[in-house]
Amino acid sequence: MEVTFKQIHFGHSIRIDEKILYLIESELGPATSIETLKTNLGYKEGRSLLFGAFDGDELVAMNMWIKLLFSFNSVLHTGYLSCFSATENSYKGNGIWPKLMLYCESEIKITGASLLFGYPNDVSCPLFIHKLNYQEQKQVRVLIPRFILWIPLLLSYMLKNHRKKIKQNIFQPSLEDNVLWKKIDENENFYQFEFIGSKIWGKVRNGKKYFFNFRYFEIGGIYLKESGHLKILMSQIFKLRKIYIIMMILNEDNPLNLKPLSQKLKAVSITKPINGFSLNDARLEFFRGMSDTF
Numbered sequence: 001m002e003v004t005f006k007q008i009h010f011g012h013s014i015r016i017d018e019k020i021l022y023l024i025e026s027e028l029g030p031a032t033s034i035e036t037l038k039t040n041l042g043y044k045e046g047r048s049l050l051f052g053a054f055d056g057d058e059l060v061a062m063n064m065w066i067k068l069l070f071s072f073n074s075v076l077h078t079g080y081l082s083c084f085s086a087t088e089n090s091y092k093g094n095g096i097w098p099k100l101m102l103y104c105e106s107e108i109k110i111t112g113a114s115l116l117f118g119y120p121n122d123v124s125c126p127l128f129i130h131k132l133n134y135q136e137q138k139q140v141r142v143l144i145p146r147f148i149l150w151i152p153l154l155l156s157y158m159l160k161n162h163r164k165k166i167k168q169n170i171f172q173p174s175l176e177d178n179v180l181w182k183k184i185d186e187n188e189n190f191y192q193f194e195f196i197g198s199k200i201w202g203k204v205r206n207g208k209k210y211f212f213n214f215r216y217f218e219i220g221g222i223y224l225k226e227s228g229h230l231k232i233l234m235s236q237i238f239k240l241r242k243i244y245i246i247m248m249i250l251n252e253d254n255p256l257n258l259k260p261l262s263q264k265l266k267a268v269s270i271t272k273p274i275n276g277f278s279l280n281d282a283r284l285e286f287f288r289g290m291s292d293t294f
Contacts, residue, residue, distance in 0.1 A: 001055055003096055005103040008050040008062065010034055010043060016052075019059040027086035040292065041066055041083075042181050049080070051107065053087075053100045061087040061096050063104055066292060068181065069174040070115065072282060076174065080108050082118035082128075083292040098131045105274065114277035118270050119291045125268065134270040137251040137284060140262040144246040146238050148261075172285035175199055175223040182220065182289065191217070193236045198229035201289065202248075204240065215241075219248035220289025222256060230256075249288035256285070 010017060017034050025031040041048035041064060053061035064084040070077045082104075087097045105116065120128050128134040179192065179201050189204040202219040217237050224230055237246055250257060251269060269286055273279050288294050 001094075003060070003099070004054050005051065005100055006054065007107065008052045008059070010038060010050070015057075016059050020062065023059070023062060023086040023088065024084060026089070028084065039184055042184055045184070047181060049104075049108065051100060051104045053091075053096050055091070060091045061100050063097075063100060065104065065108065065116075066181070067113075068290060069177040070171060071174055072171045073169060077114040077277065078112065079115035079117055079173075080113055081290065081292060082116060082120075085120075085124050098127060101132055105272075109274050112275065114273060114275055115279075116272040116274060117290075119267065119288075119293070120270060125270070128270050132272070134272045135279075136268040136270050137253070137286065139249055139265045139267045139269060139288075140252050140257055141265055142248050142250065142256075142258050142262045144234065144248075144258070144261055146244045169281050169283055170285060171279060171282040172223070173221060173287070173290050175201065175221050178221050178289055182294070191237075191240070193233050195229050195232045195236070197225045198233060199223045200233045200237070202237075203294075204243070205247075207245075214245070215243055216245040216247055217243050218294075219246060219287065220294055221287045222248075222285075224256075251284050251286045253283070254285050254287075255283070 008016060008020070011034075020037070021031040021034065024037075038044055041050075047067045049065045049067075051063055051065075052059045062084065063082060063086075065080040065082060068079050068081060070079050082101075085097065108116065116134070118128065118134075125136075129136055182201070183190065190201075191204065192199065192201045200219055200222050202217055202221075205216055205218050207214050207216055217240065222230075234246060237243060248256070249265065249267075252264070271279060271284075
């Protein structure tokens with residue numbers, strides 16, 4: 001068996017397009033359509049790269065990447081989000097997918113990107129960390145009830161970590177670029193809030209606990225010019241009809257991890273700097289809105 005690697009383009013082969021949908025359905029859950037996939041990937045806008053492993057003409061493994069912009073000490077960097085990782089069952093265990101990922105890395109380096117990152121599942125996470133040398137960042141879920149705004153001293157105490165943070169060496173996604181990607185598939189549940197340059201975006205979700213149905217707002221990303229702006233932005237969110245809880249999932253070391261309200265998650269995010277870039281001295285401010293599944 002001689003496996004080759006190359007970039008994939010939608011629409012060049014009906015057979016490959018159909019195999020992509022098959023791999024998604026068999027490995028990741030119900031597949032949609034190629035057109036929906038293009039939208040989710042920002043493909044028409046030139047935001048995504050697709051690579052595959054081929055046994056002859058047959059696509060047997062794939063990985064897709066979505067481009068996002070990041071800011072580090074006021075300098076923009078390009079990162080690529082790994083997503084839609086899949087290998088055909090009969091080809092698993094042969095080391096094809098890790099080799100494909102190394103090929104992806106070599107091709108993405110040519111673009112001048114600084115970072116590869118992702119939100120892997122339980123199956124791919126050990127491969128990313130132990131075979132591909134990615135670093136993991138533990139995730140937490142923060143639940144902010146509406147009544148917290150009625151206790152200003154408590155909110156002020158929880159934000160002290162954010163106020164004390166050094167403004168330098170912050171590595172965070174460009175909120176504008178993140179929103180631009182997510183607004184491609186904008187619907188009535190997508191909202192943005194702004195106050196004097198500080199911004200929050202996210203989506204209204206429906207939840208259920210025991211016998212109770214409720215609506216909550218999940219934050220996709222935050223940019224704060226001043227920590228005090230968070231309370232004002234949250235007040236705007238809570239003015240939405242029947243919103244009583246705000247949720248955000250972020251990396252554990254994020255200064256906006258309001259620890260009295262957070263709980264650790266099993267899920268992690270992963271990062272791998274490339275092209276000589278380093279995150280050794282960086283403070284990461286990652287939010288779940290960077291994920292393709294948000």
